[in-house]
Amino acid sequence: MNKLINKYLFLSFMLSLICSVVVGQEGTLSNLSKEINSIGQEMIAIPPGQFYMGSDGKGKNFDEAPAHVVHITKSFKISATEITNVQYEQFDPTHKKFRGKKGLSKEDDEAVIFVCYEDAVAFCDWLSKKEGKNYRLPTEAEWEYACRAGTLSGFSMAGKFPKELYKVQEFNRDPKPVSLQVAQFPPNQWGLYDMHGNVEEWCYDWYGSYIADKQKDPIGRTSGVFRVTRGGSHNTPPDFLRSANRMAMIPEDKNWMVGFRIVEGELPSTKPLPAESPKAFALEVKEEKFKWSAPRTAAVFMEPIYYVKEPSCDNNTPFYLHNHCPAITWCPNGDLLAIWFSTDDESGREMVILASRLRAGNTAWDEPSEFFRVPDRNVTGSSLFYDGEGTIFHTNGVEVAGGWKNLVVVSRISTDNGATWSTPQLVNAEHDIQNQVIAGMFRTKEGWLVQPADALPGQSGGTAIHISKDNGKSWYKPSSVMEKPVFKDQGTGPVIAGIHAGVVQLENGDLMALGRSNDIDGGDKYAGLRMPVSISKDMGESWTYAASEFLPIYAGQRLVLRRLDEGAILLVSFTHHPREKEENRRGLFFKDSLGKEYKGYGLFAAVSFDEGKTWPVKKLVTDGMHRYLNGGGWTGFFETSKTNAEPMGYLAATQSPDGIIHLISSNIHYRFNLAWLMENAD
Known part of the structure; x- marks a missing residue:
């Protein structure tokens, strides 16, 4: 309502x-x-x-x-x-x-x-x-x-x-x-x-x-x-x-x-109204640099909390039934800033990007307020990235009207902890495919910004990347011409296998990506269809594809792939889709505190210490407590336990300087560290 x-x-x-x-x-x-x-x-x-x-x-x-x-x-x-x-x-x-x-x-x-x-x-x-x-x-x-x-x-x-x-x-x-x-x-x-x-x-x-x-x-x-x-x-x-x-x-x-x-005729000489007042997320934002605590060596898993809240009556924020597709970053003042879209219809022109803060020292997120809205334009796809040097980047898709196919990508920056933002700049001036932004911008060892974006609006068709070599002033897409398109209707230029892909740069300079759909037969090593892994040795000009060890994910699910501050690579994904029949439900094997294996279902994290070759650490994202939670978006209500975690959701993550991994789904904020993930590892 x-x-x-x-x-x-x-x-x-x-x-x-x-x-x-x-x-x-x-x-x-x-x-x-x-x-x-x-x-x-x-x-x-x-x-x-x-x-x-x-x-x-x-x-x-x-x-x-x-x-x-x-x-x-x-x-x-x-x-x-x-x-x-x-x-x-x-x-x-x-x-x-x-x-x-x-x-x-x-x-x-x-x-x-x-x-x-x-x-x-x-x-x-x-x-x-x-x-x-x-x-x-x-x-x-x-x-x-x-x-x-x-x-x-x-x-x-x-x-x-x-x-x-x-x-x-x-x-x-x-x-x-x-x-x-x-x-x-x-x-x-x-x-x-x-x-x-x-x-x-x-x-x-x-x-x-x-x-x-x-x-x-x-x-x-x-x-x-x-x-x-x-x-x-x-x-x-x-x-x-x-x-x-x-x-x-x-x-x-x-x-x-x-x-x-x-x-x-002459323009009326009337004095114009003042500029709009700042929204709630921009009010009383502290500018002092926050003194983060050193990363803890002990395991940390904090109780999940909601970051999406219905605004109060005097908030004057447009808020709709469907809240989904988040992005998150930490700010130098110690705040966390999360954004997501709110809409009645994912194709709707009423869509607005909302924001909320978890202010340093607080235990609950603020009420949401309007972050970005182009009136009567669909604005599917958002990303936030803090570069560690004082600048937060925001990119977003903007449609001609409704839907999320013919988007342009716009870019803004903030140098005051997200309180104010620069005028939106068109990353590219053409409303076209390959512009549906995905949370997960990162900076390469060369200092370049890489922004993934879905290549098509459907359930498959791959992921494109946009690259900036001048700190966001200009962007380009790798444009080598492929002899034969790999995926149906993918458009021109090379793409990653799977939509909603997460991308990281490997130590050797290659790019690695994992995505949803365009699944690959695992053959003898991994029987059945598996999530595709894509590798590029030329900064996205071409990609090779193989089956990963991970099970595919489907509608209503989006993974996270990112490099942790400790150097390891983190994947957060799902073991199955909740629409599967109980008897066909997939899962993964995890170890409990005694080293005993058990089969778990839902949201899990995996860690690689050898640049994605192996993933020895896998852990269900739950502390084993029985909780009845609302996952929002397409997820709805679910129960957590030792063997069950959130079954679906669109994921985004950031890691603050204190080592805490802040993972958000479509409605819920999870907090844990690498030490917690490693608790039961061999």
Whole structure:
């Protein structure tokens, strides 16, 4: 159940009682003027007036609340349609290369796409100089005012979006080709076409929360991370096409869903609202360097605790039913920082990355707060990495809309223990496969950063890696051309066997990876299918594959592979999948405190001291206590005992300077050290 705060629910009732509202008092349809500018764009004069901006903000539409009165005090002219290819190419002839990309926007009169915010602003500047007038992007308030055209319903033409106006209004991971010809359907009451759908449109404003006060000519926030887009697009459900629906994007992003329309007129001189206040995870963060205790020689296993908590009512954090896909790091001030996605649907556009801290000296994690969200974009895949020298790296996938196939990777850094973060930078500018980030970034002995990312959104297809040789300033993917792809639909370039792979660098400089699926027959040595191990001797330009000694893992399970500070390599994985029948349930043999073997099931750790050749230490991640726990994510409730540990979950881990391994699943934080893993080893 969502706990998205809306202090103005009474407005929903209020708005439902209003049959009409005085909008555009100074002008009506009969005296709206039109003109054609030098690029052939019809400009419609919009009269001053006031309107209700936003909605009651229920559920995933929380950012539309509070609904508030906005007064547009001056008339402005707005283009009747979105800017088309032929109009944009008068400014930038080279843009013609994008025509037909993804099967979209081939013709002169189709809406231009693949334009970022700065492209749209540059077009306005060019047209302003060309005509000696002031052209710009509409403010978010001007856009919604013009879209509503005096109406209060979700769509300016009706309460529901008419099916006869559909341009493939359904979720598609890859866009279905559709005409983006402007003005195919009737305009709204003020003569504006395609305000609902066709393509999203850039607005002037930085994205930020609404306030309840009545406003005049608002222009958003003084600063921000994302620029507002409005109107919705083809290949997305009608709910995203509503008059009040708010979206936003990284300004540098350009894709097949977003174009723009223009306004003629001076930008309102209104003072913008202040920048958004810091979220809870960034408040009262100590900056003093923490004095860690020396690693203990005695075995340590602490009671498991929950790091995912439902926020309280005054937290104002979007929180959904499905919390999953974590990453974790230690901070130089002694805190632990964990992040994960919260959503109702893993393909959903409501998805948000939340964060929580376990502050130094505390025994319980903070309530979660918003860490990263691109409004109405799926943001599957997150990674955190502290380099030990003062910088924390965050990478994340960002979709065009929903799903998690056509992602870009964005990167941010923090040098103050995760309290503030740099502006998101596009690791690569192309929304494509091989960009679903996996927790597990590491630094090689050469000083390079390596970030694994799933090659495909399905259950198989391998893992790609991104490499930065300049401390995250630029990234590349190994791109050698394989004679024959190893895995179906893997895309170009070499990949690791298995998705959600963990990767480490060996002492000889090779890379080693273990992953989920693409399993390999173990032959005589390891009968049956086994988890694949991948080795690269050329920093990911090519890989060889073999069967490991470990059993495969499946849906709802993600492993950890990392080098410990002590030098050994740690694998944390699962012995079986809980959906297997009891009689077919796999397991592994472990030793108890007396050296007696027993068969155990669920979450286990294995340690190698010879660079992954053998794994002599294997231990079930449980202290033997009977506990009834909630694994969250896809795991749900389970019981621990001497022979049973957590049966599934997405894992992430970090090791703090005191030697404690901090392992998190989709909901639970485990803490133990190498000495504990070694307790019953030979």
